[in-house]
Amino acid sequence: MAPTPDPNSVGGGAKQDEATLKVPSKDPKKKDEKKDEDLSEEDLELKQNLELYVERVQDPNPDLQKAALESMRQEIRASTSSMTSVPKPLKFLRPHYGTLKAFHETMPNSDLKKYLSDILSVLALTMSAEGERESLSFRLIGTEGDIGSWGHEYVRNLAGEIAQEYTKRQSEEASIDDLMELVQQIVAFHMKHNAETEAVDLLMDVEDLDLLLEHVDKTNFKRTCNYLTSAAKYLPGPDDMLVLDISYMIYMKFEEYPNALQIALFLDNTQYVKQVFTSCTDLLKKKQFCYMIARHGITFDLDDEMVADDDDREALQDIVNNTKLSEGYLTLARDIEVMEAKTPEDIYKAHLLDGRASSGASADSARQNLAATFVNAFVNAGFGQDKLMTVPSDSTTGSSGNWLFKNKEHGKTSAAASLGMIQLWDVDSGLSQLDKYFHSNDNPIIAGALLGVGIVNCGIKNDCDPALALLGDYIDKEDSSVRIGAIMGLGISYAGSQNDQIRSKLSPILNDAKAPLDVIAFASLSLGMIYVGSCNEEVAQSIIFALMDRSEAELGDALTRFLPLGLGLLYLGKQESVEATAEVSKTFNEKIRKYCDMTLLSCAYAGTGNVLKVQDLLAQCGEHLEKGDIHQGPAVLGLAMVAMSEELGVDMEIRSLERMLQYGEQNIRRAVPLALGLLCISNPKVTVMDTLSRLSHDTDSEVAMAAIISLGLIGAGTNNARIAGMLRNLSSYYYKDANLLFCVRIAQGLVHMGKGLLTLSPFHSERFLLSPTALAGIVTLLHACLDMKPIILGKYHYVLYFLVLAMQPRMMLTVDENLKPLSVPVRVGQAVDVVGQAGRPKTITGFQTHSTPVLLAAGERAELATDKYIPLSPILEGFIILKENPDYREE
Numbered sequence: 001m002a003p004t005p006d007p008n009s010v011g012g013g014a015k016q017d018e019a020t021l022k023v024p025s026k027d028p029k030k031k032d033e034k035k036d037e038d039l040s041e042e043d044l045e046l047k048q049n050l051e052l053y054v055e056r057v058q059d060p061n062p063d064l065q066k067a068a069l070e071s072m073r074q075e076i077r078a079s080t081s082s083m084t085s086v087p088k089p090l091k092f093l094r095p096h097y098g099t100l101k102a103f104h105e106t107m108p109n110s111d112l113k114k115y116l117s118d119i120l121s122v123l124a125l126t127m128s129a130e131g132e133r134e135s136l137s138f139r140l141i142g143t144e145g146d147i148g149s150w151g152h153e154y155v156r157n158l159a160g161e162i163a164q165e166y167t168k169r170q171s172e173e174a175s176i177d178d179l180m181e182l183v184q185q186i187v188a189f190h191m192k193h194n195a196e197t198e199a200v201d202l203l204m205d206v207e208d209l210d211l212l213l214e215h216v217d218k219t220n221f222k223r224t225c226n227y228l229t230s231a232a233k234y235l236p237g238p239d240d241m242l243v244l245d246i247s248y249m250i251y252m253k254f255e256e257y258p259n260a261l262q263i264a265l266f267l268d269n270t271q272y273v274k275q276v277f278t279s280c281t282d283l284l285k286k287k288q289f290c291y292m293i294a295r296h297g298i299t300f301d302l303d304d305e306m307v308a309d310d311d312d313r314e315a316l317q318d319i320v321n322n323t324k325l326s327e328g329y330l331t332l333a334r335d336i337e338v339m340e341a342k343t344p345e346d347i348y349k350a351h352l353l354d355g356r357a358s359s360g361a362s363a364d365s366a367r368q369n370l371a372a373t374f375v376n377a378f379v380n381a382g383f384g385q386d387k388l389m390t391v392p393s394d395s396t397t398g399s400s401g402n403w404l405f406k407n408k409e410h411g412k413t414s415a416a417a418s419l420g421m422i423q424l425w426d427v428d429s430g431l432s433q434l435d436k437y438f439h440s441n442d443n444p445i446i447a448g449a450l451l452g453v454g455i456v457n458c459g460i461k462n463d464c465d466p467a468l469a470l471l472g473d474y475i476d477k478e479d480s481s482v483r484i485g486a487i488m489g490l491g492i493s494y495a496g497s498q499n500d501q502i503r504s505k506l507s508p509i510l511n512d513a514k515a516p517l518d519v520i521a522f523a524s525l526s527l528g529m530i531y532v533g534s535c536n537e538e539v540a541q542s543i544i545f546a547l548m549d550r551s552e553a554e555l556g557d558a559l560t561r562f563l564p565l566g567l568g569l570l571y572l573g574k575q576e577s578v579e580a581t582a583e584v585s586k587t588f589n590e591k592i593r594k595y596c597d598m599t600l601l602s603c604a605y606a607g608t609g610n611v612l613k614v615q616d617l618l619a620q621c622g623e624h625l626e627k628g629d630i631h632q633g634p635a636v637l638g639l640a641m642v643a644m645s646e647e648l649g650v651d652m653e654i655r656s657l658e659r660m661l662q663y664g665e666q667n668i669r670r671a672v673p674l675a676l677g678l679l680c681i682s683n684p685k686v687t688v689m690d691t692l693s694r695l696s697h698d699t700d701s702e703v704a705m706a707a708i709i710s711l712g713l714i715g716a717g718t719n720n721a722r723i724a725g726m727l728r729n730l731s732s733y734y735y736k737d738a739n740l741l742f743c744v745r746i747a748q749g750l751v752h753m754g755k756g757l758l759t760l761s762p763f764h765s766e767r768f769l770l771s772p773t774a775l776a777g778i779v780t781l782l783h784a785c786l787d788m789k790p791i792i793l794g795k796y797h798y799v800l801y802f803l804v805l806a807m808q809p810r811m812m813l814t815v816d817e818n819l820k821p822l823s824v825p826v827r828v829g830q831a832v833d834v835v836g837q838a839g840r841p842k843t844i845t846g847f848q849t850h851s852t853p854v855l856l857a858a859g860e861r862a863e864l865a866t867d868k869y870i871p872l873s874p875i876l877e878g879f880i881i882l883k884e885n886p887d888y889r890e891e
Contacts, residue, residue, distance in 0.1 A: 047092045050075065054096045058103050062112060069115045076122055077149060090126050097127045117142035122150050125157050136161040140178055147182075148189045159186050159198065163205035176206075184211065191215040196224040197836040200231070204239075209246045213253065221254050223836075229263065229768070230835045233609055233646045237575060241267065248272060252279060258873040261289050265296050265769055268533065268573075277306035284817055284881055288872040290319035291879040295764055295808070297459055297771045299497040321461035324819070325809075326425035328879060329382050329757070331821050332811045332853045338755040342379050343387045344372040347752050348745070349724075353732045366408040367738050368745075370415075373407065374800060375749035377418035381807060382425055382754060389419045390433065409444055410795040413481060416448025417801055420455035424804065430456030431466060438470075447485030450474055451798060454489025458804045459773075467493040468501065475505055483509075484522045488798070491526025495773040495805055498534050503527065507539070510546040517554050518796070520546055521562040525780060528569030529805070533772045535577045536570055543567045544584055547592065555591040558790040561630075564596035565783050568603030569776050578604035594631035602638020603779070607762075607770040609645040617642070618656065624665055633786040636660065636671035640678040641779065645770065650679050654688060661695075670702045674782045677710030681778065682759040682810075683858035684720045693726050697733070705743045705788050712747025713778075717810065718857065719756035727751065739793050746792075746800065757855065759810035760803060765875050766831065766861060777805025812862050813853040814871075814880050822882060823851045824866055831861035 039047065049071075056068035075089045093100075097120075104120060107113045121138035135157055139147075147155055162179055169176050183206055190199035203209050216224050228247040232240040244263050251260035257280045264272030273293070280286060286307060293300050300320050307313040318324070333339050372388070380386040388403040407415045416437050423430030434456070437449035450471055457467040467489065474486035487509070490502055509515050509523040524546060527539050547563050554560060564585070571578040578600050585596040598620060605613040620635040636657075643653035657672050657679075664672070673695050680688045692714070695707035708730060715723035727748045734740035753760075762774035784791045784799040791799055816822040829847030844861050856862060862876040869882035 043088060046075070046088060050089060050092045051096070054093070054100065057100065057116065062110075065112055066115075069112065069119065072119055073115070076119065077151075090123060093123055094127060097123050111143075114141065114143045122154055125154055133161045133165055136165055139182065147185055148193075152193070152195075155186055155189055156198065158182070159190075159202045162186070163202065166206045179206070180208070183208070187211055187215055191217075191220060191224075194220065194223075194838060196220050197227050200224060200227055204231075204235075204243075209242065212246060213249060216250050216253075218254065221250050222256070225250050225256075225259065226835050230833075237608075237610075252276075255279075256874075257285060258288065258292065258875070261292055262765055262768060262875075265293070265298070270300075273300065274306060277302070283307075283312060284883060285872055286316060287319060287819070288881045290316045291881070292765075292873065293320050294322045294325070295771075295878045296769055297496060297773045299461060319819075321463075322425070322459050323427075323462075324879070325460065326382065328813050328821075328853075329425065329809045329811070330384075332757060332809060332813060332855075333383060333755070335853050336757070336855070338757070339383065339385075341383065341386045342752070342755065344375040344379075344745075344749075347375055347379055347748050348731065349728060350731075353728060366406075366411060367742055369403075369406045370408075370411045370797065371742050371745035371749075373403075373411070373415045373418050374746055374797075375752075377421035377801075378749035378753045379755060380422050381758065381804075382422075382809075384423055384426055384429060386422050389415070389422055404445065410481065410797070412442065412444040413448040413451065413485060414798045414801075416445050417451035417455060417485075417798060418448075420452025421801065421804060423456050424458065424807070425456070425460055427456055427460055427462060427466065431470075443479045443482050446474070447479075447481040448798075450482065450485035450489045451492075451801065452489075454492040455801055455804050457493035458495070458807075460493075461497070468499075472505060475509070480516045480519050483519050487519065487522045487526050488801075491522070491529040492777075492802065492804060495529040495776065496532050498531050498536070502530055503536075503539060507542045510542045511549070513549070517550075517557055518559050521559040524566030525562045525569075526566075528566030529773065529776050529780075532569050532776045533572040533574055534570060535574055540567060540570055540581055543570075544581070547588055547596070550589070550592075552589070552591070555589055558787040558794075559796070560592065561595065561599075561634075561783055561787070562780075564592065564599040565603075565780060567596070568599040569779075571600065571604040572772050572776060573604070573606050573608065573770065575604055575608060575610075594629070595634060598631045598634040598638055599783075602634055602641050605638075606641040606775060606779070607645045608642060609649045610642055613642050614639060614649075614653075621660060621664060621668055625667075630667065630786075632665070632668050633671040634783065636668055636675050637678065637779070637782050637786070640675035641775075644679055646767070653679055654685075658691070661691075666700065669698075669700070670706055671786060673703065673707040673710040674785055677713035678778060678782060680714040681806075682714070682716045682718060682761045684715045684718055684723055688714060689723060689726075696726070696730055701737070701740060702788060705740060706785055708740065708743040708747050709785055712750030713760065715747075715751040716760040717750075717753040717756060717758040717807075719752055723751050724748070739789075742793060743788075750803075753807070754809070757809055757811065758807050759858070760806045761808075761810075761858065762806055764808070764877060766877070768875075771806075774806035774808070777802045809878075810856050811853050812856055812876050812878065812880060814869075814882050817881065817883055819881070821853070822869075823853075824864060824869060824882065825849050825851050826854055826862045826876070827865045828854055828856065828860055828862045831859055 053068040053072045056064050059065055076087070100116065100120060104113065104116050107116065117138045121135050121142055124135035124138060139158060147158065162182060166176060166179060169179070183202060186202060187199045190196065199215070200212065203211055212224065225247040228243050232243045235243060244267055248260050248263040251263065252275070257276050261273065261276045264276060276289060277286060302313050302317050302320065304313070307316055376386055376388045404412055404415050419434055420430060423433060431453065434449050434452045437445050440446055453467055453470050471486040471489045474482055477483055487506065490506070494502055506523045506527050510520055524543050527543065531539050543563060543566050550560060567581065571581065582597060582600050585600060586593060588596055598617070601613060602617065617635045617638045621632055621639070625632070639653055639657070643649040654676065657675055660668055661672050673692055676688050676692060689711070692707045692711045696704050696711065698704045698707065711723055711726060727744055731741060731744045734744060760778060762771050762778060763769065764771065780802045781799060812826065814822050814824050827844065827847040827849050829844035832843055832845050834841045834843055844863060849865050854862060856877060864871060867885055868888045870885050872881045872883065
């Protein structure tokens with residue numbers, strides 16, 4: 001018999017040290033148990049038994065060996081079930097690890113050798129040196145038995161070692177078949193034992209996610225997909241798309257169609273969307289899908305494969321076309337009792353300020369009236385009535401015309417268009433009210449009416465295309481303001497529709513040598529909106545040629561910045577697809593080249609959270625340049641656009657923007673407030689609010705104006721009392737400065753937008769989906785704000801109406817199977833991230849119970865407080881169809 005090695009001899013000593021290095025981290029209490037006398041009787045007995053087994057294993061007699069291995073195995077298995085501390089048998093066998101390993105190498109190949117390999121593989125869990133991967137190598141030569149029986153920690157450790165080994169073998173291009181067999185076993189084990197996240201991690205490491213489809217079942221597919229979709233935000237491309245593809249397939253496999261549809265929309269994959277419709281047979285569910293598509297704001301035509309019956313298809317197409325939006329919004333307004341029209345004075349609340357502020361109002365009354373026009377339009381948006389524009393005209397005074405004529409030349413355009421904003425989404429009554437302005441012989445009024453028609457139709461599709469019919473004839477008129485009204489109206493009403501009729505009308509303008517610059521700039525912008533995110537080659541060509549034709553003088557004009565922006569919008573969120581165009585942009589005149597480059601980069605990666613692009617943009621912002629360079633503005637906005645997709649990125653970005661305020665040049669400081677406004681749009685975070693409040697008193701008036709507009713953006717539609725108070729104080733602080741006061745008024749209008757029922761956030765469905773048209777509208781406004789004086793404070797103030805693309809009711813409205821509103825109790829609270837948590841954790845915290853319709857603030861989530869109905873979509877936002885629960889019993 002081989003002598004038992006003395007644990008304190010030199011040979012065992014080295015191993016001993018290595019062991020003491022590894023274990024205390026797990027378990028400091030047991031340090032002193034090395035001494036035999038400290039052990040309890042049973043521990044001592046166990047230790048002696050194990051030492052005996054170790055001796056027996058090395059016995060020449062195979063029967064004895066087998067019995068010893070079997071007993072050793074029993075002891076280890078009995079103790080590895082719990083993993084709170086290092087199991088006793090493993091601890092006592094540590095000194096003998098080296099002996100057993102050496103003996104293993106001398107054994108002839110036999111079942112016994114495999115048996116010993118299994119045991120060594122488990123011992124290696126606590127014993128092997130870092131990076132040796134001994135546990136895995138012994139496992140691969142051991143028996144093919146069930147790995148789960150050795151306990152979770154062992155399986156977990158194996159998974160880690162497989163990932164390392166896989167990377168090594170990939171670089172050496174060696175075979176990985178034996179590893180993949182193990183992976184199969186481990187994944188099956190994890191999926192059975194509620195460790196879906198670990199299974200997914202392992203499969204990501206060995207690049208074989210398709211295996212998941214075999215192992216998911218009814219009980220764990222939701223948790224698995226939940227983890228996959230939230231991990232997708234942090235994966236580099238193209239892995240992120242692959243992960244989403246897999247989760248789409250899993251959802252389809254288990255007929256969880258609403259989730260599958262969301263992923264299809266996220267991937268912008270029309271085939272997938274069609275597949276969801278064709279696979280689902282339930283008409284009610286299809287109606288719910290239509291609401292989801294309508295909320296996302298894409299144009300989508302149903303065909304007879306998706307919905308067989310003609311009447312049904314028409315009803316569903318109506319929902320996709322968003323024709324029900326106005327009705328639902330007004331239902332909400334009535335329920336919350338805010339139908340009463342508000343005047344700008346109700347918003348300014350000048351009586352709360354001390355005396356001097358109100359007296360300064362007469363300073364520039366046309367400018368004040370213009371501000372009041374915008375405030376009135378934003379506050380009463382979608383309500384169909386107000387106190388300035390829709391007053392029934394008495395035969396004597398004709399007061400509805402009165403307000404219009406309290407505005408100067410180009411002010412009339414915004415005033416007439418504001419009527420469109422007040423009638424928002426209600427196409428029939430909006431068009432009939434705007435009709436009277438078409439008979440005017442005053443060009444700015446006609447321009448405003450054209451823009452108004454565009455605004456009324458924003459996000460609403462209609463089979464008879466009223467907007468195109470009305471606006472199409474005005475595109476080629478003499479007067480450039482009328483042309484801009486028509487072009488911008490088309491851009492807003494057909495945003496995202498990729499309508500080729502309009503392209504054939506607008507493209508010629510871009511390359512028309514006689515057309516004025518402002519008409520060309522707006523045509524480029526409208527084409528960008530209509531083809532947003534479509535990567536359309538022809539439109540890109542037209543805009544590129546238009547940029548190349550510009551003279552030196554024109555390139556210096558503020559409006560020229562809309563040409564690269566129109567080009568950027570074509571590639572919104574489309575990542576690599578932009579590269580060819582970006583190459584072409586390097587050939588432009590150096591005045592605009594960098595600007596174009598930054599704009600394209602920031603649009604293409606908007607909402608992707610791509611860390612590398614954030615670094616590129618930060619590098620651009622870090623340079624200290626001469627005064628004339630303007631490309632850093634879009635770079636700063638780009639940072640916000642790329643990082644806005646998830647909470648973590650937003651927080652990191654807010655911090656790096658703080659740094660830029662300290663070290664950046666003046667033109668960077670002017671863009672920082674706008675970037676902050678985009679990151680927290682309609683989500684007033686206190687820290688950002690304070691930063692903007694500080695910047696709104698900045699010595700540089702451009703920074704102050706940007707900060708004030710951004711205060712309006714972060715508070716948009718929230719009625720936030722703190723921001724409202726800040727803006728009131730600013731209005732008395734700047735009462736002599738007409739420009740700054742104008743900005744304060746606009747911001748006040750934004751904060752009270754839709755009397756607090758609207759949001760500007762381009763994200764919906766629990767921040768998962770990003771609506772491309774909404775983002776396009778916001779980004780356009782921010783680019784205009786990079787140069788306030790000539791655009792917003794000049795004669796192009798109606799650029800503010802581009803925000804209408806992002807305006808959406810922040811409501812949750814439940815409807816019954818006939819799509820009539822239905823009031824049910826719901827709990828509304830802060831959303832909690834429960835990805836990867838065990839069991840069924842609560843998804844909201846600090847909730848209050850209301851009856852629908854309810855308002856959802858940023859970061860809030862709703863859940864039904866009754867079992868009487870079953871919602872047809874797991875995400876309770878916008879319109880939700882409820883069907884009665886057949887199993888419900890009244891108590």
